[in-house]
Amino acid sequence: MISIEIFRDKEQNITGLCSRGHAEYSSNGDDVVCAAVSMLVINSLNAIEKFSSTKAVLLDEDQEEGIINVKFEDIPDEKAQLILDTMLLGLNDVIKNYGKKYLRLSDTIGRR
Numbered sequence: 001m002i003s004i005e006i007f008r009d010k011e012q013n014i015t016g017l018c019s020r021g022h023a024e025y026s027s028n029g030d031d032v033v034c035a036a037v038s039m040l041v042i043n044s045l046n047a048i049e050k051f052s053s054t055k056a057v058l059l060d061e062d063q064e065e066g067i068i069n070v071k072f073e074d075i076p077d078e079k080a081q082l083i084l085d086t087m088l089l090g091l092n093d094v095i096k097n098y099g100k101k102y103l104r105l106s107d108t109i110g111r112r
Contacts, residue, residue, distance in 0.1 A: 002037050003104045016071035023102040033102045044087035054080035
C-alpha cells in the first residue's frame with residue numbers, strides 16, 4: 001500500500017508531504033496505481049519548482065522503498081497551492097477508482 005501523509009500547519013496550509021510504499025495492485029512494471037500516484041506526486045513537485053516561487057526541500061527519497069519526503073520552506077504560494085490541490089484531487093480519484101487497499105491519504109496538523 002502507498003501511504004501519503006500531507007502535513008499542514010494550524011491554518012491548514014500544506015507544509016510538506018511524505019509518500020511511502022508501493023501499491024502492489026499488479027506486478028512490478030504493470031502497476032497502474034503505483035504509476036498514477038508516482039506521476040501525480042512527482043509531476044506536482046516538479047511543477048511547483050518550475051511554475052511557483054515556493055521552495056521545497058527533499059528530506060528523503062528512495063525509489064526501491066517508494067519514499068518521497070518533502071518539506072516546503074514557506075507557505076505555498078497561490079500557484080503552488082493550486083498544483084497541490086490538483087494533486088490531491090487526482091490522488092482522491094485514484095482512491096475512488098481503486099480503493100483504500102492500495103492508497104491511503106492522511107492529513108497531519110502541526111507536526112512538521
